[in-house]
Amino acid sequence: MHLPLLWIIPALPLAAVLMNLLIGDRLGKRGTTVLACGSVIAAFAFALRAVLHLAALPEAERHVEEFCWTWMRVGDFSADVSFLLDPLSAVMVLIVTGVGSLIHVYATGYMSHDPSFRRFFLYLNLFMFAMLTLVLADNYLLLFVGWEGVGLCSYLLIGFWYERPSAAEAGKKAFIVNRIGDFGFMLGAFMLIGYTGSLKFDLVFAAAPHAFTGAAITLATLLMFLGATGKSAQIPLFTWLPDAMEGPTPVSALIHAATMVTAGVYMLARSHILFELAPVSMEVVAVIGAATALMAATIGLAQNDIKRVLAYSTVSQLGYMFMACGVGAFGAGIFHVMTHAFFKALLFLGAGSVIHALSDEQDMRRMGGLAPKLPWTHATMAVATLAIAGVPFFSGFFSKDEILSSAWASGHYGIWAVGILGAALTAFYMTRLYVLTFRGSSRLSHEAEHHLHESPPSMIAPLVVLAVLSFAGGYVGMPFQEGGHAFERWLRPVMEAGDVVPVHHELSRGAEWALILVSVLVAFIGIGGAFQAYLASPGIATSLRERFSGLYRVLDHKYWVDEVYDRLVVQPFMAVSVWLWRVWDSLVIDGLVNGVGYTLELGSGMLKLAQTGFVGTYALWIALGVIALFLHFMR
């Protein structure tokens, strides 16, 4: 019981991947299911054991490192494969394995009719391996291995139904957009090596306050943040996430809501010592987070595809997490990562259950009135909607409120205002989704009505577990507690490590109550407004849409961001590529290579005329040669 056995947590899904690859065809569907779910559940068990071990340690010693082997050593620089468990990675590893296990179980039901059942779980387990490597790494290089690994799995799973051109395109888009961010992250990591001589978290953080100064650390942190904007879908690199909804719904829940997209937030929280040294970067993070939160929320108002609403909602919620990091409340950001993992995974799985029940219908305009037909899905989705809308006593309320009050307390009043507006919009569009899907009269097509059925128990059980977590998960972060709430106390060894102690902004009790009151108020306004506009008198929504048709068009077209990027980035890039292909490659490079060939061919063509095949000619040449030599030596 002394060894925490960290390496086994990522190794278990990897072993399942290898077994699935080697003998998967002999295991059959049942064997694959047991293997895939078993390995992740076992990883969860080992993670739980390791975290309990960690919790038993005194607070100052909660920092377990496990060295496996030295990966590479170049001069003074060395990179190890070694794992780190501290309160921060403990939270992440429990989220990843816990929510991951539930989604694996759900996927066995959801994917049961898919012919590529085995391939799906292969990718999903590979993702678990990469994600666990990411959160357990004790240096930036190993973190980057996991970072790229989850990117690859994301690409593979978005394009899982690769025979659909849109899915293949979406996978490609996600991969390429992420590459831009990864490029920034790599440059940031190079700067860390350059200034601190290491990539190991401890050494970097210990060296940073002395080695790093002024503009250098601002640039390094901004480059790392660029990596985070790619992975976590923030402005300017958020466009891939809505398209990623082409993947199977369990993938959307696991990768594009609960775990992978929060990797950027985790990375920022992990590097909080560096960011605290660079106040400019912090401001940038906060502003980008707030802008993303608001922009994505407004786009979410006008979408009709149930999964796309959730995708924009995810982008928006990730914006809140970055907003928290930007105002210095990294703990609040991680808290929101956790609650968001619960309720957003639940929303996606619930949406998947609806889609499954309606034979792959995703358009909310052809849903409605499903509450009595899908009682379990309806009840759990309702819990998740209340949680994300920020209704008191549900988990999302606690985490979102902590972010907003941190923003206010640190003096970012503008950011707070944007956050409040975003919260109202969140409540509105989520209620709109709920009403359009479950309430009102049925707008189902005749065929969908005929096949309508509640999902199997393997899909309902994870929904129920997640619903309980979505409700209760927030109570570790109750406000109004002396010395911070339980979650904050748990993260304290990480968040207050290093030379720079984060500034604490204590709010008076009255101010905190007032802020809570405001956020509750906007949540209810949003919910009430959506009920009024879409259920009580549906005419309001239509007349609003007609009154503000210009605004609606902007939102419906997602601010034309994709089109602008296409015009500004993709098309010039394509033009340059075509020029490189047509001119540089076809003419210059091919010209050089072919030119050498043509020259030799021409030369030998002329030389071969000398070879007539007539013996007499050769004899003549020999004779002339002899005469020439003769004359030469006689001279």
Next chain:
Amino acid sequence: MIPLSWLIALSAVVFVIGVVGVLVRRNALVIFMSIELMLNAANLAFVAFASHMKSLDGQVFVFFVMTVAAAEVAIGLAIIVHLFRLRETVFVDEIHLLKG
């Protein structure tokens, strides 16, 4: 005693006749005979110099040359016979497959 220069002149004349024969004749057999002429021109030069310098070395060389010439004739005639069987001609300008 015939002067050395006469003998060398004769050898040169015979050699040139052989060279010209190789160059201008089309029949492989005649070319062959012309080659023999050139060899014998060389032999004549050897013998003339040997006699002039009172040395046996030149005489010995001539035997070697004659041996080589005999072997060459054996192989060459065999090639020509096979060539004739294959292509029914011994004219070298009709046999010009080996070219670029």
